[in-house]
Amino acid sequence: MVRAPFYDKNGLKKGAWSVEEDNKLRAYIQRFGHWNWRELPKFAGLSRCGKSCRLRWMNYLRPGVKRGNYTEEEECMIIKLHEELGNKWSMIAASLTGRTDNDIKNHWHAHLKKCTKNNPTISKMKTLSNEAYQHDADIARKTEIDNFVSSSPSYQVMESSQLSLETSSNEFPSLSFDNAPLFGINWIAEDNLTTLETLQQSFSDFWTEPFIMDNTYDQNKYPVSLAKGGFCTSQPCYNEGKDSIFMAMQEVKNYQGINEDQYLLN
DNA sequence: AACAAGTGCAACCGCCTTGGG
DNA sequence: TCCCAAGGCGGTTGCACTTGT
Numbered sequence: 462m463v464r465a466p467f468y469d470k471n472g473l474k475k476g477a478w479s480v481e482e483d484n485k486l487r488a489y490i491q492r493f494g495h496w497n498w499r500e501l502p503k504f505a506g507l508s509r510c511g512k513s514c515r516l517r518w519m520n521y522l523r524p525g526v527k528r529g530n531y532t533e534e535e536e537c538m539i540i541k542l543h544e545e546l547g548n549k550w551s552m553i554a555a556s557l558t559g560r561t562d563n564d565i566k567n568h569w570h571a572h573l574k575k576c577t578k579n580n581p582t583i584s585k586m587k588t589l590s591n592e593a594y595q596h597d598a599d600i601a602r603k604t605e606i607d608n609f610v611s612s613s614p615s616y617q618v619m620e621s622s623q624l625s626l627e628t629s630s631n632e633f634p635s636l637s638f639d640n641a642p643l644f645g646i647n648w649i650a651e652d653n654l655t656t657l658e659t660l661q662q663s664f665s666d667f668w669t670e671p672f673i674m675d676n677t678y679d680q681n682k683y684p685v686s687l688a689k690g691g692f693c694t695s696q697p698c699y700n701e702g703k704d705s706i707f708m709a710m711q712e713v714k715n716y717q718g719i720n721e722d723q724y725l726l727n
Numbered sequence: 728a729a730c731a732a733g734t735g736c737a738a739c740c741g742c743c744t745t746g747g748g
Numbered sequence: 749t750c751c752c753a754a755g756g757c758g759g760t761t762g763c764a765c766t767t768g769t
Contacts, residue, residue, distance in 0.1 A: 464738060464762055475739075476762095499754065515755075516738065551757060562757075567736055 474508045478517055482507060486514055487522050520561045527559030531568060539565060540573055 464476035474482075489505035495518065498511035507514060520526070531539075535557055542553045550562035550569075557565065 477737075497754080511754080512740090512756095513738075519756095520737075548758065563737080566758075571735060 468508075472508065473510050473513075475513070478521075482509070483517070483522060486517060490518060490522075520563045525559050526561060528564070535560070536573060539569060543569065543573075
């Protein structure tokens, strides 16, 4: 159903993603985050461009991505929001938990566009959508309050020693190896990850390290992109300057080496 | 059974925005 | 203020699958 894989003139692979590529990308991002999309494929051992990796992750591999049938409520929301926002698919997607902008865009063009043109019951749908919208707005407000509370410094200090894996996986879809099964992802079984298990052990002390707040990076003039992307290391690099960043990079490279070796065996 | 037309959706392309130097 | 790199977004395309004739 997708483009057949091929290589462009720069040697970059295009077209459909293989299971193996998915596993590599998922494994890398869940461990190190997407600290730099352009560099990521190199470190993850993929012959893809960064944009392609980003797209694959955002639209397909990212935890929590909902696929398949749309509920009536979701459709009403889309219609309502499209009426208000136009083709701002990313904004519409932000209001529909688990749906991607691409998915919504496709669904709109495939189903709802016709529906809004032809369906005489559209006014009824609009009424329904207002209710759905109100319901969603309530949830959004609650989430906003929750986020505000959890992002306050005092809260983070209190929670820092027991950083929730669930939270981290949502906001930085990057960090945990252990949480993969939570998303119904069975990639560990699909892959020969004995070496990664060993790696996991070597990384396990990461979770015992103090929680790193984004503004810690800002204050210390460390690359914000690393912090925002959830770049992690088993070394407590966040207050030790360039050497630590270098060590972190080395760790990424080590991982890459293991990852590549692993696939050489296959 | 064979072919054409329609559909669904993953992926690509190119432009725009943003942030850092 | 300008330039550049990177990320993000919306439009479009390609192709497998389904449905109709």
